[in-house]
Amino acid sequence: MDMPVPLNHYLILSGVLFSVGVVGVLSRRNAIIVYMCIELMLNAVNLTLIAFSRQLGDLNGQLFTFMVMAVAAAEAAVGLGIIIALFRNRQSVDVDEVNLLKG
Amino acid sequence: MQLLIFYGFGFLALFAAISMIMSRQPVTSALLMILNMFCLAGLYAQLGAHLLAALQIMVYAGAIMVLVLFVIMFLNLREKAGIVSKHGVMTQAVGIAAFGFLITALVSKLDMGKLPAAKAPGADFGSVAAIGRALFTDYLLPFEITSVLLLAAIVGAVVLAKRKV
Numbered sequence: 001m002d003m004p005v006p007l008n009h010y011l012i013l014s015g016v017l018f019s020v021g022v023v024g025v026l027s028r029r030n031a032i033i034v035y036m037c038i039e040l041m042l043n044a045v046n047l048t049l050i051a052f053s054r055q056l057g058d059l060n061g062q063l064f065t066f067m068v069m070a071v072a073a074a075e076a077a078v079g080l081g082i083i084i085a086l087f088r089n090r091q092s093v094d095v096d097e098v099n100l101l102k103g
Numbered sequence: 104m105q106l107l108i109f110y111g112f113g114f115l116a117l118f119a120a121i122s123m124i125m126s127r128q129p130v131t132s133a134l135l136m137i138l139n140m141f142c143l144a145g146l147y148a149q150l151g152a153h154l155l156a157a158l159q160i161m162v163y164a165g166a167i168m169v170l171v172l173f174v175i176m177f178l179n180l181r182e183k184a185g186i187v188s189k190h191g192v193m194t195q196a197v198g199i200a201a202f203g204f205l206i207t208a209l210v211s212k213l214d215m216g217k218l219p220a221a222k223a224p225g226a227d228f229g230s231v232a233a234i235g236r237a238l239f240t241d242y243l244l245p246f247e248i249t250s251v252l253l254l255a256a257i258v259g260a261v262v263l264a265k266r267k268v
Contacts, residue, residue: 005109008210010146013113015206017120017139022202024124026195027187032129032175036136039167040120043143046155054150059237062152062229066238069155069162070249074256076167080174081263087178 010051018044031083031093038079042072108149116142129175133168140164152229 017040024037046065053061087093119139123132140163148156227233238246 005105005149008213009106009109009113010150011210011213012207013117013146015210016117016203019199019203019206020117020120020124023195023199026199027192028124029187030129030180032171032178033124033132036132036171037124039136039163040123040139043140043163046159047143047146050147050150050152050155053152057228059228059233062155062234063237063242065152065155066158066234067245067249069158070253073162073167074252076170077256077260078263080170081260083174084178085263093178093180 007051007055010047014044014047014051017041017047029094029096031086031095031098034095035079035083038075039072042068105149109146112142112145112149116146129180130172133172133175136171137164137168140168150229154229154231154234 021037021041021044024040025034028034028037046068049061049065049068053059053065083093086098090097116139119135119142123135123139126132126135140159144156144159144164147153147159
């Protein structure tokens with residue numbers, strides 16, 4: 001085994017992926033793409049947790065990631081259910097048209 | 104060698120993420136997201152989290168993204184005018200720039216000297232046995248709560264999928 005990758009590299013990659021996810025959530029209008037960007041942000045956080053878990057030799061980070069995956073699975077079921085209900089009511093999944101909760 | 108693997112997977116993941124938010128077709132986006140998840144699984148494996156690398160492929164790239172693809176094809180969306188949301192592009196750009204700056208500042212300020220040097224992981228680090236042991240001892244309560252969460256999600260999905268919402 002040669003030189004391991006420094007922790008910094010993983011953190012920067014994870015931060016950049018998270019930022020890309022934020023840009024997607026803020027700028028896309030298709031609700032399904034917004035949903036996938038949220039998944040991307042969850043994945044970026046998972047990468048941070050696992051990188052720290054390796055760095056500190058501690059399994060807790062990996063268990064956190066395990067829980068995040070379970071939450072993501074629950075989110076997939078409910079989020080896609082909401083998107084389908086939205087489409088059924090409005091024939092569109094454009095987030096710009098869904099503004100009933102806007103104050 | 105390690106660094107080469109990291110850069111390979113890292114840049115591929117980044118490329119997939121950026122093309123995902125820029126692509127016009129939702130199906131292309133979903134496939135690029137799957138590519139991104141495979142790359143992250145590779146990075147997890149490189150970090151010694153072998154169980155999570157397998158779960159990443161099976162749960163994320165397998166189950167969740169197949170569900171997303173199914174919904175995309177089920178809805179059969181037509182191309183509308185523009186993919187970019189119309190609200191406050193300037194506000195978004197400023198927010199995004201600030202966020203990127205924040206991330207860079209945080210990472211560059213991280214004092215690597217204060218962290219213990221990365222130890223060579225034990226043979227069973229990240230294995231099914233080690234994770235399972237921790238999951239059923241220290242993390243038993245969160246594990247059970249997760250099952251309640253999944254039950255709630257199932258009930259919620261069924262309620263949402265009913266005819267009348």
